[in-house]
Structures are given as structure tokens and as C-alpha cells.
Amino acid sequence: MEIRLLLLDVDGVLLHYQRPQRVMHLAHALQRSSAQVQAALFDSGLEIAYDAGELDTAAYLDQLSEALQTHVDATTWLAARVAACRPQLAVVQRLLAIDERLPLGVLTNNGPLMAQVLPILLPGLHNRLQPRVLCSGMLGGRKPDPALFKRALQRLDVEARHTLFVDDLFVNVRGARAAGLHAETVRDGRGLGKVLKRYAIL
Structure with a gap:
């Protein structure tokens, strides 16, 4: 072998990786509640769809922005992911x-x-x-x-x-x-x- x-x-x-830390960091950066971020990113199935390649990065960030009614860019997303790891x-x-x-x-x-x-x-x-x-x-x-x-x-x-x-x-x-x-x-x-x-x- x-x-x-x-x-x-x-x-x-x-x-x-600590998902709650990621949610809290993103909520603070976007001035939204943790519950709102959790619902938009995970409860909605958006994250799984992105993981599975059903959405490209632009569409994923657009849908997340729409759900949270604020602009979410790649830099903000990356900062939250890094903070959680x-x-x-x-x-x-x-x-x-x-x-x-x-x-x-x-x-x-x-x-x-x-x-x-x-x-x-x-x-x-x-x-x-x-x-x-x-x-x-x-x-x-x-x-x-x-x-x-x-x-x-x-x-x-x-x-x-x-x-x-x-x-x-x-x-x-x-x-x-x-x-x-x-x-x-x-x-x-x-x-x-x-x-x-x-x-x-x-």
C-alpha cells in the first residue's frame, strides 16, 4: 500500500471552529442580532446550498445581504470566519x-x-x-x-x-x-x- x-x-x-463565535462576530459587524444572522445563514439552508455548489460566491453573498437587509461583502464574511477558528x-x-x-x-x-x-x-x-x-x-x-x-x-x-x-x-x-x-x-x-x-x- x-x-x-x-x-x-x-x-x-x-x-x-466555533459557529456561535462566527455568528456573534458577523452580527456585531453588521449591527444585526445573532438570531437574525443564525436564521439568515444557517436556518434558511443558505450555507448548505453554498457548500454544495448550488450558489456561486456572488449569489451567496447577495442572498445573505438580502436576508439581513444590509450589505455583506467577502471581507466581512472572511473576518467572521477567521474569528471563529x-x-x-x-x-x-x-x-x-x-x-x-x-x-x-x-x-x-x-x-x-x-x-x-x-x-x-x-x-x-x-x-x-x-x-x-x-x-x-x-x-x-x-x-x-x-x-x-x-x-x-x-x-x-x-x-x-x-x-x-x-x-x-x-x-x-x-x-x-x-x-x-x-x-x-x-x-x-x-x-x-x-x-x-x-x-x-x-
Whole structure:
């Protein structure tokens, strides 16, 4: 078994993400209540639609602006997303210790704007991930759909049997396995270390 690509989830693996913090930050920036932001972004299904590629970024921001009756631009959106995240440093350290000959990539359930968050929060690791940062919204689907993993591997030009995928949610791990990838659940640096040793990557 030769692993030629390590594919990583973002929220819950590379980053610790707090949705309530994001909602509060956006509410403060837009002078709206947290309840209004929660309803417009999440309860409405808008975020899921963007994650699934049903809307492009311009349409997504336009619909969010309309729902909140104020202008929401990408800069404001990014600031709120960044404020709600912090790097999982133990995970990042283990990844940076991997031989640079092994490519690292990302497959996250997010719209394309999320790709702009990674260089801000993970500047050192981001260079190792390029140009293999894939958001589900770019591929027209969401994990755990096995078809999404297959489209991702086509984009990355690597075979499933040579790919190891890690995610904090087992449902996504199961979807990856259904698509033929090696896949494991990882939530912290210790867990990642065990997986890397099991696959003889570290």
C-alpha cells in the first residue's frame, strides 16, 4: 500500500471552529442580532446550498445581504470566519514534519470563500497544501457523498487506492471508504500521529 496523497478535512482537523463565535462576530459587524444572522445563514439552508455548489460566491453573498437587509461583502464574511477558528497546532506540527515528497491536500465541506481562510490561519502549512485545496462548493456536492470524493480525486489526478483521507466525522470517513479511499477518523494531533504511523507515513 503506497500513499501518494494525504487529504485533510479542515473544521475539526486543521482548525477548531466555533459557529456561535462566527455568528456573534458577523452580527456585531453588521449591527444585526445573532438570531437574525443564525436564521439568515444557517436556518434558511443558505450555507448548505453554498457548500454544495448550488450558489456561486456572488449569489451567496447577495442572498445573505438580502436576508439581513444590509450589505455583506467577502471581507466581512472572511473576518467572521477567521474569528471563529483557531489552528489545531499539534495537528499542524505533525503535518509539517511529514516528508515534503508526500503531497498534502484539503477537501472541506465549505463554499469557495473558505479557501481564502487557510492562508490567513495556516500560513506555514498553506504552502504545502497548494494547489490542492478543494472546497465542496467547487465540486458540486458535499461529503459524505462518495461521488464528491471521486470528483476530488479526478481534479487532483490521484487514484483512490493511493489516497489517505482524514476527517473528524466518521460519516465522512465512511463516504470516503465507499469511494475506495483509505480513510480514518482524526480529531487531534495524537490521533493523527497514530494514523500516520499505521500507514507508515511518519
